Amino acid sequence: MEFQIQKETAATVVAVIGRMDAVTAPEYEKKLAGMMDEGEKNFIIDFGKLDYISSAGLRALLMTGKRVKSLGGLMLLANIGGAVKDVFAISGFGTIFPMHDTVQSALGAAEE
């Protein structure tokens, strides 16, 4: 899995690329934890280039989400499509986090 990170005024946009499975999910957790340690607390996760996600990936999202909340921050999910969307749907995960169709709209929400 790869990341593309872009700092905006309202939040940091993290694009996740490739597969988020039992092997790579810990990488994601580590990455976000590192940024939080540096003082970052608002995140927008861009799923546009993610091909695959399993429960391990969902679980990693949950864990980081919890930590963001405890910091008083914000974590928005954006741009979810294809196979990933299906997994969100069948796991009932979609109701836990606010989801946005585009990174733009997520940024707008973060600014408010």
Add this chain to the structure above:
Amino acid sequence: MRKLAMISALLFVAASLVAGTSLNGATLRSPDDLRLGRIGVLQGTIHERYAMKAWPEATILQYQSPSDLLLAVKSGKADAAIYSDDELMVMLRQNDDLAVLGDELLATPLGMGFRYEQTELRSAFNNFLRDIKADGRQDAMVRYWMKEGGTRMPEIPASAENEVLRVGIVSDNGMPFCALIDNRLTGYSIELLDRFGLYTGRKITYVNIEFGSMIAALASRKIDMIGAVMAITPERRKKVAFSDPYYEQGANLFALKKNIASLPQPSTAGSVKDGKSFLAGIAESFRSNILLENRWQLILEGFRTTLVISVFSALLGTLFGALVCFMRMSRLNVLRVSAGVFISLLRGTPVLVLLMLVFYVVFASVNIDPVLVAVIAFGLNFAAYSAEIFRAGIEGIDRGQTEAGIAMGFTGPATFYFIVLPQTLQRILPVYKGEFISLVKMTSIVGYIAVQDLTKAGDIIRSRTFDAFFPLIMVAALYFFLSWALMRLLEYLEGMMAPKHRNRTVAA
């Protein structure tokens, strides 16, 4: 440290090889000063033996022809060289930077050579010699050729008889004995031999042979008599029955004038004259090496011979190579093994040795045109290489190609012809072209079996003009041109074979 020392030692050796540890300044006073020097001699002559005895510690450098000897001295590769005095006089006349060093070294009797069983011919020659001595004709000849430096052959009618007498000579031996002037053999030896022909009533045919191969040619009956300038020595007597001496020849050392102490040094004004103009120098060389005495004809002839030998041995070699390749890939053990033996034998034999073997052993007692012999020898050599090139090419074609052809309904031979062969040719042409070019260059050794090719033509001109460099450079240029032209021809054929594919890949 050690490495550094080794490198500098190597550099020193290399430098001395290039420059020669040549003598600086006028250091030669007498022949004794050559004790540790480098002395050039003609290979296989009595000069060589003499030099080895007289200067046991010196480096004796052996050369094939007088022009090479001259070149060695002029370029500083040899400090001095030994040469027969009569020829030397001619040479010095044309090279004013050379001079004789010391006194005459040795005097040797020259004789015509025969096989021992040719008693009749030999006594005929001895009788002839006695006659011309008695009536003063020989003295007149010696005076004209040796003392006056004459260069015109008198008209001597050829014998009307049909019986041929083949006489071995060295056409680039040099004046006054034998040289090509206006593409005509000229000199004391030639006049003597022509007159002898008339005397015995035989038609003389001159066979041009390297001096070193002369005795072998006599023994293998390629020639009936040795007419080259050959000193009578005890060793040679074992193989050759000599006539009575027809001339007593001395030999001298010669060296660059600037290296000889006792001579007045050529003034620097001389170099102004030399450097008058580079272009004028070239024009002069061109005139003397090409135009004078119609020497261009010699070159043209040589060029043609080289071309003929190259092309025909390539053709023969390719056809025969294809046959050998076919045998090599045959299912029959006999064919396969004999082709294998042929290939390893020929690839393991130096071409020069092969050439001599074919000429002096295989066709020893057959009167055959040496050009044909050259074509056969080079053709055989080329066959061995091309057979392997073909085989590698054919075996490199995927078996699937053949199977596709067979499965479609082609017969074995048709599959080979329509499918395997075109692909093989496309593949092997680059290697084949390279092999062909090396063949062209390889033919330059045919002088050994009395063929006057391009190289030999250059040698002959050098022996007359004593121009050390121009003929060599010209010959090199002509070889280059020949290779280039033949290459273009092959590329043209290549283009015809696969026109579409070529165009496409170029366009793509």
Add this chain to the structure above:
Amino acid sequence: MIQIKHLSKKFGALEVLRDVSITVRKGEVISIIGPSGTGKSTFLRCINLLDRPSGGSIVINGVDILDPKADVPAIRRKMNMVFQSFNLYQHLSVMDNLTLGPVKLLQTGRQEAEKKALELLKLVGLAEKADSFPDELSGGQKQRVAIARCLAMEPSIILFDEPTSALDPTMVSEVLAVIRRLARDGMTMLIVTHEMKFARDVSSRVLYMDEGVIYEEGPPEQIFDNPQKERTKIFINRVRSFNYRIASPDYDLYAMNAEIELFCEKQILPLKSRQSLQLLVEEVLQICADTLRSTAIELAITHSEKTGEIKLLVESGGAEENILESAALPDELGLTIIRNLTRSIAYKRDGGQNRLTLILKEQ
């Protein structure tokens, strides 16, 4: 059309074909399947004498081709072959590949041959490649040209030796489509193949070869759904199922995924099914992480060509437990996903083994 009796072939001491007898009638499409190295290629190659049989008889259109007097090249012209490795003539353009045979062997005029060739290239969808050279084509295109070249000779029988085995999975279908079309048009064909679904669809008869004989033959329904003989059953099952053994919680997920992918490609499963299958397997293994510390797990995936059903079988040793119920994970995410992906989940204790059977939902 072809009568083969007691055909045998030895390579030195190796007896590849022992006793093969079969009759092929006009218009039949015969698939030949079987394990590797059992002589399928050799059998085809014996029919057109690329390999010379050691014994038996082959009669084609009434001519005994093993008779020394038989005009074998003439027979081959009527019975062309398509190779696994295409074997297009490298030095000729696509057009010339197609016309060489007709012009040189059938004495067709060049113009006529080219017209015909262009038609055939259209048939295989490659008319615009007529001037290309083989090395400029993809594998699938090469094989289609090879088939067109074959057709240019107007054969009455075509032999195919694994025509798609050397192809990238993405190119298999374009070649199979061309062969299907030939089958529809009534061409007599013998096809050695590992594409089981294709063999099932296209053939009128299937030969299962093993041990140098035709071990079982019959209509595709029989061979694929109801094989009668033991070895055939094993072979068909093995081809249809994917087996993977996992012995540690630190298994190589990606190596396994790659194999699942390969199996799915062979079965020509849609992309969606592949992803679901991979997800299902990963979720199951996540839940099993604890079990894996003490015992190995055997996975088996099967795909029924008839019903299209994809089944995952999870077998583990150890104490009796339904691993899905003993879930050691903090949340139900994985389990939810599994439930939503499957149509049925069944647990059974069988022969000291815990056996879990999951059937994937229709996509």
